[in-house]
Structure formats: C-alpha cells, structure tokens
Amino acid sequence: MRFRRVALVGKYHASGSRDALERVVHFLHEQGCEVTLERETAHHMGPLGDGTLDVAGIGAHCDLALVVGGDGTMLGIGRQLGPCGVPLIGINQGRLGFITDIPFDRFADILRPMLRGAYEEEHRALMRAGVWRDGDCVFQTIAMNDVVVNRGGAPSMVELRVEVDGHFVANQRADGLIIASPTGSTAYALSAGGPLIHPAIAGWVMVPIAPHTLSNRPIVLPSDGEIAIEVVAGREPSAHFDMQTFTSLLPGDRIAVRRSAHTLRLLHPVGWSYFDTLRRKLHWNEGVVA
Template sequence: MNRATLQPCDLAVDTPAGSGRLCFERVALVGKPNASGSAATLARVVDFLHAQGCEVTLEHDTAQHVGALGDRVADVAGIGAHCQLALVVGGDGTMLGIGRRLAPWGVPLIGINQGRLGFITDIPFDGFEAVLRPMLGGAYLEERRALLQAGVWRDGVCEFETIAMNDVVVNRGGAPSMVELRVEVDGHFVANMRADGLIIASPTGSTAYALSAGGPLLHPAIDGWVMVPIAPHTLSNRPVVLPAGSTIAIEVVAAREPSAHFDMQTFTSLLEGDRIVVRRSQHVLRLLHPLGWNYFDTLRGKLHWNEGVVA
C-alpha cells in the first residue's frame, strides 16, 4: 500500500502555450496559517501555476489570511470535489492539517517545504519551479500511506471520531501524575500500563512524537503501527510494532485531567472509563514526490546522518 511507484499521466491536457502536457489542470493551493510573508510566497506559486496553464483554487482559510490570489476560493469539500491536486506550501504541520481532511476525496498532495524539518513536505521552496514543472506534466512518484481512524467511546457511545496521519496520543494532560491505561489489541488484553501516556503512530508518524519518546523508525512501506509508552513507570514497557490490521483499544483506568490528541492538532478531554479505539482508516494519503525521491535520502538529510563523513 505504501510503495512509491511511477504513475502514468491519465489527465493530460494541452497547455495554452503548447509547451507541454499537464497532468493536473485544476490545482488547490494551501498555505501555512499566519506565516510571515506568506502572501508574497503564495503569489509567486500562483504566478508559476498560471504560467503552466493551471487553474488555481485557494483553500478558504488560506485566502482569509492572504487574500484571494487565485482563480477560485473553496473549502476542503469544494477542493475535494473540483481539484485534481493539492499543493501545500508550509511545513509538515500544514500538510497534516489539510492531508487528513482531504483524504476522503483521494486528492493527491505535493509539499513545498517552508517549515523546519519537512519529512512529508519534501520540495525546498528555493527553486521549486524546476522540480514542480515536470511533476505537473506527470513525471512523479506516487506514495500511498495508511491513515489511522480513531474514536473516543463513553458509556458505549462514540463521542468523537477523526482521522490521524501521524499519531493518536493518550496522555496525562497538565496534571503532575501518571495515567493508568488498560490496553487491548484485537480484543486481547495486553497490559495495564502506568505512564505519562501512550502513542499509537503510523509509519509516517514514527519520525514525530513517537521517535522522541524512544520509538523505532518505520519505513513507510511497512504495513503496521508502533505503540510507544511515554515515560513508563515499568521500564520493561517497551515500544511494540503491531500489524496495521489490528484494532487497538485504550481504556482510561485512573487519571487526573487525561486527554487525547490526534496529530497534535485535534484535542479532546477524557474521563475515567473512556475507551479510545484506533484502527486503520479506509482512506489513504496520496503523496507525490519528484522522480528520484528516496525515503532514506529524506532521513539522512533531515536527521543529519553522516555529517562530517565523506561518502
């Protein structure tokens, strides 16, 4: 499911200038909220897309901040119904915010990095034109990444449900005490765990909070999740890699002010007895990369491996 493959262009149209073929004629543009200088940055991208013959739809919240720079303004549903591609200008947080919301429509995404790391926004803004031009013409690698579906259940009723690209985190909130969590996988009891919290991360999220908590890096092609305790009371509670087909249930046994976070962007308060159920989403994230992209090149660059070593 997560393997990167070269995709043929089946949406090709002639560009007005006759200089090439377009795989994506209707492109949505999503910017980083409240970023300094974002209007000028996005205007440059819009001008480039227009020069390629693309119709540009500005995402509604982005337009609220920078103005209507494109041909249209639309919310997420409008983008999903109309656009063939979403171009995200910002960091991984910007991609997380729009990617999980667009996933139900199957719109592919390209990330232009203006953040700090850029694990999934992998095209540098400087010189983006030379990289993006052949991608718009169909020269790209498509990677499909699995997503998490998470719900909070209280007294047998689902109170909240959402999609997560990176992770689902149950933690102690602001209280200076541990939480006690009962963990089940596919209905089988695993452990009662006392810790600051517990992370369920996708391979995409294995380079995020799960990594800082001591979890392993999962290659995006691995069909699995990683379950990582945060500062566990029992040191033998270690990260566990689980099949992506598993259903993971986390029950809050005892806690003060517990909470659940989804991609660290959506938050909900929890009560004792609440169950957080995590499973694979029916939707996937479609990421497009330039030809020649490689996951290990990304890791080496972003994590500064081999610095000072001559290859």
C-alpha cells in the same frame, strides 16, 4: 498538462507566507493551471488565484492540492483530503519537512515536470480513531501521524489498559501513550524513543511516554486490527490526534484506533527516496567522507 485545477494551501500564520503563495500562484498560472485557494488560507491571506473552495469542494473539483508550509500544514489538510483521493505535493516552508519535501527555493524547477506527469506516487496509511463512552462514540476523526493519550497538567501519571484485537496487553502507568503510523514514526513517537518505520510497512508503533516501569518498551503492531486504550485513572487526561485536535477524557473512556479504509496520496519528484529524506533530515553520515 496532467493537473489543470490545482488547490493551494498555505501556512498562513508564518511571516512571508503571502509573498510565497503569490510566487507559487504566478508560477502555476504560467504553466496553464487554474489555481483555487483553500478557504481558510484565503480567509487569512486575502484573494489570490482564481477563487476559493472549502475542503469538500477541493475534493470534488481539483486535480491536485499543493501545500506550501511545513509538515504541520500537510497534516492539517492531508487527513481531511485523504478520503477524497486528491493527491498532494508538499513545498517545504517549515523546519523538518519529512512529508513536505520540495525545498521552496527550487519549487519551480521541481514542479514543472511533475505537473506534466513526471512524478512518483506514494500511498500513506491513515488512522481512524474514535472515543467511546458508555457504549457510544462521542468523538471520531482521521489521523495521519498519531493518536496520543496523555495525562493532564497535574504532575501525576495516567493509568491505561491496552488491548489489541480484544486481547489484553498490559496496564500501563506513564505520562501517556502514543499510537503512531509509519508517517508519525518520525514525529512525537521518535522523540519518545520509538523506532522509525518505513512507510511501506503495514504497521503501527505503540510507544509509552515516560513509563513508570522501565521494561515497558515500544512495540510494532500490525495495522489490520484494532488497538483499544481504556482510561483507568488519571487527572484530566486527554486524547490528541496529530497534535492538532484533542478531546478531554473521563475514566472508563475507550480510544479505539484502526486503519482507515482511505490512504493519503503523496506525489514526489522522480528519483525521490525515503532514505534520502531520512539521511538529510536526521543528519546521518555527517562528518563521513563518502
């Protein structure tokens, strides 16, 4: 057995999640694994498995984290566990499933060889982002998908000054601006008109949201530098990180985005292909006879 101590993270807000987790726990026990439930999952689901641990405990004591849910569940735990070096496997109980790519109805057959070492490992870049105010860092976090700066609820644009490695790029008036990783290129950035980026490419995509100037287009930038966004003007602007954490902004605030020193370790079944995922999730080739 390659992974004996397995942490289980669930999508506890969805109906039927406890039954799904019970099935996974039962399967893991049959394989000889010790199963630890992530603390928030256990708080909402009740006791399952052989105990509970918080994220730090999982990082210190578990060989693998198994995520049962959708991409949002993976984002929530992935950006916390990424710096710990614990590999993750995603079982899809959500809708799209770009990074939780194992279908729930087939999880047992697919997981069985993976637990014994038959898998393909992929490393995904993480973003380190901070909000600076009057020279002090007032907020800092890790993001897996994207960093989004956008306007508040008022029907007015936000004005942003963008720099890359200290070089002025442009002042942008728009509903907001997205800085997305290759993983996040299939999320909000895609719906805002950004390109898909293969996960092996060391780059970020910068995508304006409903820009005032139509020549303001998405651009792919290298990930080895720093992107800085300064709030010039706007009513109640905010910054969102993976659309799960956010902070309110003031004029003059700077949001700095760099590549994290850590990466997220994702495990896939043998034969997994990123292009197969895109074709299946984006419905490419529908109606085409191969």
